[in-house]
Amino acid sequence: MQVLVRDNNVDQALRVLKKKMQREGVFREMRLRRSYEKPSEKRVREKTEAIRRARKLTSKKKQREGLLPMKPRVIPGGPRKRWPRARPSLLISEQP
Numbered sequence: 001m002q003v004l005v006r007d008n009n010v011d012q013a014l015r016v017l018k019k020k021m022q023r024e025g026v027f028r029e030m031r032l033r034r035s036y037e038k039p040s041e042k043r044v045r046e047k048t049e050a051i052r053r054a055r056k057l058t059s060k061k062k063q064r065e066g067l068l069p070m071k072p073r074v075i076p077g078g079p080r081k082r083w084p085r086a087r088p089s090l091l092i093s094e095q096p
Contacts, residue, residue: 001020005013021027037045062068 001017001024003013003017003020059068063070
């Protein structure tokens, strides 16, 4: 794995490296190899992961077909919905 450092910006290069390692699954692999995993536990874990992937795939397929509502898309920098807040004057009751 190779990351280029531009303009001596090591922080940006580290961020890129971490993102690449996350995508490759290096952190997950390190966490799994931290301790011994019995073969029976490995089978159970892989089976639950496969079930989770299958459920995610079917829900995405249903969303594309219109059977499930789509998640609202958040546009970065776009207008955000702000909930009405209670006015402070209504929260504090003034007693004479």
